[in-house]
Amino acid sequence: MxxxxxxxxxxxxxxxxxxxxxxxxxxxxxxxxxxxxxxxxxxxxxxxxxxxxxxxxxxxxxxxxxxxxxxxxxxxGPRVARRRRLLLRHAQQRGPSAFGEQLASADGAGPGGRWWSNAAGGLNAGGWGRGQGTGRVSRASDLAAGVGKFLPVADxxxxxxxxxxxxxxxxxxxxxxxxxxxxxxxxxxxxxxxxxxxxxxxxxxxxxxxxxxxxxxxxxxxxxxxxxxxxxxxxxxxxxxxxxKPPSVHCAASNVVRTGGVVPAAPAQLPEWTGQPGVVPLGLVTGPDGRERLGAVPQEDVLFGAGLGRSGFGKSELALLQALTLAYGGFGVWFLDPHGAAVQRALPYLTHPALKDRVLLIDVSVKDPLARIGAWNPLSMEGREAHQVQEVVGAVVGGLASAQGWGDRAPRARAILSHAVQVLAHLALLMCEQGCPDLQPTLFSITRLLTDEEWRTEILKQLPKRLSRFWQQTFPQYEAGAVPVVTQMLEQLETSDSLRAFLGQPRSTYDVRAAMDENKIVLLRCSGSGSGDQIITSLLLFDLFLAGLSREGVEQEDLETMFAFADELTAIDGASRGYVAAILEQLRKYEVRLMGLTQMVMRLSEETRQALMQNQSLLTATGADHNEAAFVAKRLDGIAPEVLEQLAKYQYVASTMLDGERTTPFRVRGVAVHQALADYYRPDLMPTLNEAIDRNLKRRPVGEVLRVLDGDEDQLPGLENAILTHLKNLTPTQTPTIEQSEVA
The missing domain is CATH 3.30.70.1130 (EIF_2_alpha)
Incomplete structure (x- = not known):
């Protein structure tokens, strides 16, 4: 060497x-x-x-x-043919051989003359040596010995x-x-x-x-x-x-760079994303021409979407990029993030003057009494009429029952809750009619109504007498254990100051139906509130579902499109008790489009999983274990489960509807939000955005809201005591009769 x-x-x-x-x-x-x-x-x-x-x-x-x-x-080919003929001539000169020994010619005419003439004639289709006699036909082994691997085979x-x-x-x-x-x-x-x-x-x-x-x-x-x-x-x-060839599956060495399996190129007709509105970005794709570009799907082709794969592999990053892009494109966005990380990352990209007045932030994880929060009172009757009381009852009872998973198993609890909500909705209507919307009851008033007989009696005096029938005749017949079934879930909500502040204000500043119609950008963080996380998640998701259904009767061309993103869909599905599936099945016609993200699609409820897979028009999958990969690969034609198992971080296999047809799966390389939207990242403008959110939601400090709700020893009596005082001070002429209430 x-x-x-x-x-x-x-x-x-x-x-x-x-x-x-x-x-x-x-x-x-x-x-x-x-x-x-x-x-x-x-x-x-x-x-x-x-x-x-x-x-x-x-x-x-x-x-x-x-x-x-x-x-x-x-x-x-001609060079190979010349080489073959040369080999035949050399072999003819040597003569045939067997087991390493040369053989005499069959007719004595030189060393192998006739034998090799026939061999040459066979190799050249009779073009050489024709007419030199009819010797024996050459064997394939004789030909192979003469020309070796250069036999005239087509392949x-x-x-x-x-x-x-x-x-x-x-x-x-x-x-x-x-x-x-x-x-x-x-x-x-x-x-x-x-x-x-x-x-x-x-x-x-x-x-x-x-x-x-x-x-x-x-x-x-x-x-x-x-x-x-x-x-x-x-x-x-x-x-x-x-x-x-590249290493195959039979090459198990750890120092081999894997291609990730065979995945077709992106369709040639897939639009390139250059920042134009009206598309849902995917990431970097390689087309049939070998050129890498930012791919996107026209938003009209995306009805529902599913993002599947391991934690930390880029599902939330892709969803965040899509949500921000759609927001800048003028569409309404509803982003439910149980953990809040995506919401916090999104805010510095929403400081643009064209967007800040559309941003609504609901963060129930705040702990500081000085932190500001919006308001949502599902019992509010402000701007509503008497015949809409039943809608309020259905929404509140459905949401709370869904959160608890009652189904058909708790008829007494559902009956008690329904009548309680009915009474409080009528009370809220009365307060609005009296010009006192700040004295409307809230969800937390349900506990007071069920446990404080004096308060309940005084309330019922001011309401139509038909509402008292249940409380006077039926309610006393229920055993004592029926009431705690209802109150215990409300007590879970009361353990969180932020939830009490959000749900305990009489007048709502959050209205998801208005957000749909006005293309608002709604960011929701529902974690950190303790045992009430699932309940508030269920209520918000059910509220979205009902708001979508309330669009029935509106002309299709008058409906504004809202894209709803649900991160960590497995946790949300557990809280929604079936309403994720209902959204996927029913809200497309009302221009509400759900994009669901989950690590483990197999852990979704059966009805949600079936609805998601049946209705998705955009499917993206990243790394997964064998069982998950096998399930998803069945929805990606031609993709082996091993391909999904070997996908690296921020690598996806996607399939989408395009011009009404399903594309073949193709590979996508993720693009980080800070790369694609770097020009829109303005953390220095966050104070301006927070001021805009305060205006949009009329946010108030948590401590101030709780002081009004609970009262203090000096000045404030508390909301429910203030309601009671107001009702006692009503003159007989101010108290509505049965007929007046029903007419109202």
């Missing part, structure tokens, strides 16, 4: 010879004439497993590397080949060792022929292509790609195919 004196500087650790790298070179040539066949290496086990194992001994941190370069040039593509091997290491012995390891790999192709290194051999010293008269030619070909093998050597495609 010689030492190359022209070394590249090396900055890593290299032992005693720090800063020097040593190169070992070898050109591999065929040991026997090239018509002798190499063994076509099998695919199982994959011969590249040996190559990967040899390369694993190279320490990249020390600058070690091994490179095997295989250059191929196709050989034309035998022939290539001229040049094989260069180069190893680099901080020590010459290490470089030589790496070189020999890879040379040993080439033994997998040994058969009638085999690969051997070119170069002189001096006893135990084998310098190969490192000798001075070979080194310059080797380096020139290695660096420039020049094809100038030391001698002619032809191989067939079958012989060399195993060396040219």
């Amino acid at each position: 010689s030492i190359d004196l022209e070394k590249a500087p090396f900055t890593g650790e290299a032992g005693e010879d720090e800063g020097w790298l040593y190169v070992a070179r070898a050109e591999l040539v065929l040991a026997r004439p090239d018509h002798r066949q190499l063994t076509a290496a099998a695919l199982d086990p994959d011969p590249l497993q040996l190559m990967a194992s040899a390369c694993a001994h190279a320490d990249a941190e020390l600058g070690e590397e091994v490179q095997l370069v295989v250059d191929l040039v196709p050989v034309s 035998a593509q022939v290539f001229a080949v040049q094989v260069l091997l180069r190893a680099v290491a901080p020590h010459p012995a290490q470089a030589e060792g790496l070189l020999h390891r890879v040379m040993a790999v080439m033994d997998a192709w040994s058969g009638e022929n085999w690969w051997r290194p070119r170069g002189p051999r001096f006893g135990a010293w084998h310098p190969y292509s490192d000798v001075w008269w070979l080194r310059r030619s080797f380096d020139r070909r290695f660096e420039t790609g020049e094809f100038a093998p030391s001698r002619r050597q032809w191989v067939t495609g079958r012989e060399i195919a195993a060396l040219l």
Whole structure:
């Protein structure tokens, strides 16, 4: 082994010879004439497993590397035919042989004259040697012995080949060792022929292509790609195919870069995203032309979407990018984030003057009494009429029952809750009619109504007498244990100051139906409130569902589109008790489009999973375990589960509807929000955005809201006591009669 004196500087650790790298070179040539066949290496086990194992001994941190370069040039058919005829002539001169011994000719006319004439005639379709007699027909084995692997078969593509091997290491012995390891790999192709290194051999010293008269030619070909093998050597495609293919599934080496399986290119008609409105961005895609671009789907083709895959692999990042893009495009956005991380990341991108007046932030995780919060009173009758009381009852009872998963299993609790909400809705209507909307009851008034008989009696005095019938005749018949079933869920809400402040204000400032119609950007964070997380999530999701249904009767062209994003859909589905499926099944016609994201689609409820898979028009999947991958792969035609299992972070396989037709799955490389929307990131304008949100939602400090709700010892009586005082002060002329209430 010689030492190359022209070394590249090396900055890593290299032992005693720090800063020097040593190169070992070898050109591999065929040991026997090239018509002798190499063994076509099998695919199982994959011969590249040996190559990967040899390369694993190279320490990249020390600058070690091994490179095997295989250059191929196709050989034309006429050249192969000429080569075949030459081989036949040489074989004719030698005569036939068997077991290594030459045989006499069949007719004595020279060494194998007639026999080889027939062989040549067979190879050339009778074009040569025709009319020279009718000898015996040549055997296939005789032909193979004469021309070797260059038999005239249709699929035998022939290539001229040049094989260069180069190893680099901080020590010459290490470089030589790496070189020999890879040379040993080439033994997998040994058969009638085999690969051997070119170069002189001096006893135990084998310098190969490192000798001075070979080194310059080797380096020139290695660096420039020049094809100038030391001698002619032809191989067939079958012989060399195993060396040219990428590693297969049978190559289990850990140091192999995986392609992630076969995934088709993105459709040529997939729009390129350049920032234009009206599209839902996907990320970087590669089209049939090989050009990488930012792909997007027209928003009219996206009715519902599903993002599936492991935590931390980019589902939320993609959803956040889509939500922000749609918001800038003028669409309404409703983003429910149980954990709040995505919401906090989104805010600095929404400070643009064109957007800030549309932003509504509901964060029930706040702990500071000075933190500001909006208001939502599901019992509010402000702006409503008497006949809408039943809508309020249905919404509140449905939401609370859904959160508790009552279904048909708690008829007494549902009956008690329904009548309680009915009474409080009528009370809220009365307060609005009296010009006192600030004295409307809230959800927390349900507990007072059920447990304080004096308060309930005074309330019922002011309401139509038909509402008292249940409380006077039926309610006393229920056993004592029926009431706690209702009150315990409200007591869970009362454990969170932020939830009490959000739900305990008489006048609502959050109206999801208005947000739909006015293209608002609604960001909701529903975690951090303790045991009330699931209840508030269920209430908000049910409210979205009812708001969508309330659009019935509106002309389709008058409906504004709202995209609703539900991150961590598994947790939300558990709280929604079936209303996610209802949204997926019923709200498309009302222009409410849900995009659901989940780590484990198999953990969704059966009805939600079926509705999501049936109705999704945009499916993106990233890394998953075997069971999840097997389920999702069935929805991605032609994609093996192993492809999804091997996807790296921020890599997706997507399938979408495009112009009314489902596309074949294609690969997407994720783009981070801070890359795509860098020009819109303005954290310095957050104070301005917070002021705008305060105006949009009329937010008030949590501490101030609670003081009004609970009262204090000095001045404030508390909301429910204030309601009672107001009712006691009503004159008989101010108290509505049954007929007046019903007419109202």
